[in-house]
Amino acid sequence: MLQEANSNNLGDQQVAAKQITEEGREFNPEFDDNGLMPAIAQDAKTGEVLMVAYMNRAALDLTIQTGYATYFSRARQKLWKKGEESGHVQKVEQILVDCDQDCLVLKVSVDAGQCHVGYQSCFYRALKKDSDKELEFIAEKVYNPKEIYKK
Amino acid sequence: MLQEANSNNLGDQQVAAKQITEEGREFNPEFDDNGLMPAIAQDAKTGEVLMVAYMNRAALDLTIQTGYATYFSRARQKLWKKGEESGHVQKVEQILVDCDQDCLVLKVSVDAGQCHVGYQSCFYRALKKDSDKELEFIAEKVYNPKEIYKK
Numbered sequence: 001m002l003q004e005a006n007s008n009n010l011g012d013q014q015v016a017a018k019q020i021t022e023e024g025r026e027f028n029p030e031f032d033d034n035g036l037m038p039a040i041a042q043d044a045k046t047g048e049v050l051m052v053a054y055m056n057r058a059a060l061d062l063t064i065q066t067g068y069a070t071y072f073s074r075a076r077q078k079l080w081k082k083g084e085e086s087g088h089v090q091k092v093e094q095i096l097v098d099c100d101q102d103c104l105v106l107k108v109s110v111d112a113g114q115c116h117v118g119y120q121s122c123f124y125r126a127l128k129k130d131s132d133k134e135l136e137f138i139a140e141k142v143y144n145p146k147e148i149y150k151k
Numbered sequence: 152m153l154q155e156a157n158s159n160n161l162g163d164q165q166v167a168a169k170q171i172t173e174e175g176r177e178f179n180p181e182f183d184d185n186g187l188m189p190a191i192a193q194d195a196k197t198g199e200v201l202m203v204a205y206m207n208r209a210a211l212d213l214t215i216q217t218g219y220a221t222y223f224s225r226a227r228q229k230l231w232k233k234g235e236e237s238g239h240v241q242k243v244e245q246i247l248v249d250c251d252q253d254c255l256v257l258k259v260s261v262d263a264g265q266c267h268v269g270y271q272s273c274f275y276r277a278l279k280k281d282s283d284k285e286l287e288f289i290a291e292k293v294y295n296p297k298e299i300y301k302k
Contacts, residue, residue: 022268025286027278038189040200047198049191049247052254064283096200097286098273099266103203105274115250117173122249123256127178132215135176135248 022099029060030102037102041069041082041114043121044093044107050114051122053082055104067092069106086148088113113143173250180211181253188253192220192233192265194272195244195258201265202273204233206255218243220257237299239264264294 021028031037036054043050053071055063059079062070069082069090083089090108097104115122118141125135172179182188187205194201204222206214210230213221220233220241234240241259248255266273269292276286 025276025288027282027284027286038203040191040203042200049193049200049256052189052191052249061283064278095278096274096289097276097278098203099268099270099275103273105200117250119250122254123247124250125176125248127215127246127248131178132212133178135178137176138247 018100021101027097028101029057029097029104030100031057032102036072036074037104039069039071039104039106041090041106041108041110044109048121049123050090050108050110050120060104063092063106064095069108086113086116086145090114116145117141118143118145169251172252178248179252180208180248180255181251182208183253187223187225188255190220190222190255190257192241192257192259192261195260199272200274201241201259201261201271211255214243214257215246220259237264237267237296241265267296268292269294269296 020026029037035056038052039055040052041050042048054074055070056072059070059072062079062081069092071080071082072078073080081089088111090106090110092106092108094107095104096107112120114120115124117124119139120142121139124137124139126138128134128136171177180188186207189203190206191203192201193199205225206221207223210221210223213230213232220243221230222233223229224231232240239262241257241261243257243259245258246255247258263271265271266275268275270290271293272290275288275290277289279285279287
């Protein structure tokens, strides 16, 4: 009975915590076991999804403080301000958080060419209809990355 | 010298592999160490980002085969077809992949109410201007989840 009562209490507490996270006005970002959360950069004007990257707490704080998107590079294990090398920065207009507060959408103002491959968005290819193997290009390059990135 | 030559060769091979991944027409999704990749569901009509979830290879295959979004629940460690309980399914119109093929955007056709909390999108709150703590609601609920989800 006590166990049942205890687990009922725990259940209630968990339900209450979930409700605060989902229905509350306090921003309590939930980073994963590696201290990261995915952040989606979406063009504030067109709605196009530009890229997905990861933020740790420091990257999020810098993004909020500076108004420009800063991410955490998992490959290089360091903070990087988007555009620090290419000049293609992201001015953050709005930061949205999802129901369980473990993912962000950044509404950003950008110039032409957000992807290092030369396209406006990193999502420049789509899976062909009725194929699980073949991609088709759905965008044109908007700049030549060789002219921007040093070797 | 041999080592240098070898590492140069490896460098060239890595550059070539990167080029195939980024510029090629072959779909070779890169799952992470847990066998997962993030997938963003975006309303094909309005461009609104609806939710972010994870797919493993089986979820991706089912999504391609059935034409309806299926994800892998990390919490429950099982496949779930979006809407299997709520009825709010996602008909997949197009699957986009990013430059390094480790993230997907699903352009989906949906009815009203994609988030289990009652909103159309999971991103129904934004960080208030000049605050790093306070959220504001930017959407209205479009259905009552208590009427749809059983306890």
